[in-house]
Amino acid sequence: MPLPVAHSMIGASVAAAVYPKTYGWWKLLCISAFLGVLPDFDYALNWLRVGRGGWHHGFTHSIVFALFVGAVTNLVTGWRSVRAFIAFSAATASHTLVDYLITESRGVSLWWPFTDHRYKLRGPNPIDYTWSTTSFWDAAVDVLQISLTELIIFGPVLLVVIVLRSMSSRKGKMLHGMDD
Numbered sequence: 788m789p790l791p792v793a794h795s796m797i798g799a800s801v802a803a804a805v806y807p808k809t810y811g812w813w814k815l816l817c818i819s820a821f822l823g824v825l826p827d828f829d830y831a832l833n834w835l836r837v838g839r840g841g842w843h844h845g846f847t848h849s850i851v852f853a854l855f856v857g858a859v860t861n862l863v864t865g866w867r868s869v870r871a872f873i874a875f876s877a878a879t880a881s882h883t884l885v886d887y888l889i890t891e892s893r894g895v896s897l898w899w900p901f902t903d904h905r906y907k908l909r910g911p912n913p914i915d916y917t918w919s920t921t922s923f924w925d926a927a928v929d930v931l932q933i934s935l936t937e938l939i940i941f942g943p944v945l946l947v948v949i950v951l952r953s954m955s956s957r958k959g960k961m962l963h964g965m966d967d
């Protein structure tokens with residue numbers, strides 16, 4: 788079960804890959820990082836004891852929800868373009884797909900609302916997500932360690948995408964400059 792560090796970095800990486808570097812790009816990446824974590828807010832529904840519970844990995848972990856979030860974010864923020872819609876939707880969907888790939892739960896509701904069936908691939912998990920349950924502090928140290936491992940794995944991925952994007956936008960600007 789990836790933690791917010793991995794999900795936010797993957798969300799931002801996906802958006803950076805989809806959306807060319809233009810004015811406000813960093814803001815778009817920050818929003819996408821948040822969208823990468825958003826599906827896990829279904830925990831709140833469990834904590835608030837909404838309905839019969841069991842919300843986690845439910846409707847918020849579906850492709851339809853990702854498209855919905857992409858559309859709403861497009862409307863609420865100033866981007867309003869097909870590419871921004873794709874970037875926001877893909878950032879949200881990245882969360883669902885990562886969970887689908889490695890979750891050890893009964894799976895995610897990938898195709899909600901068409902079916903409530905839970906899907907999972909049980910792919911190889913690069914990180915050991917077990918943490919101590921003996922005390923709060925032991926658990927906190929374990930979670931911190933896992934978060935650092937995620938940072939070491941997914942930080943460079945985000946960095947590479949950002950560098951590649953920056954290079955291609957500089958090249959574009961140079962070509963554009965030659966046109967003028």
Ligand SMILES: [Zn+2]
Pocket residue numbers: 826827844848882886
């Ligand atoms: Zn999740």
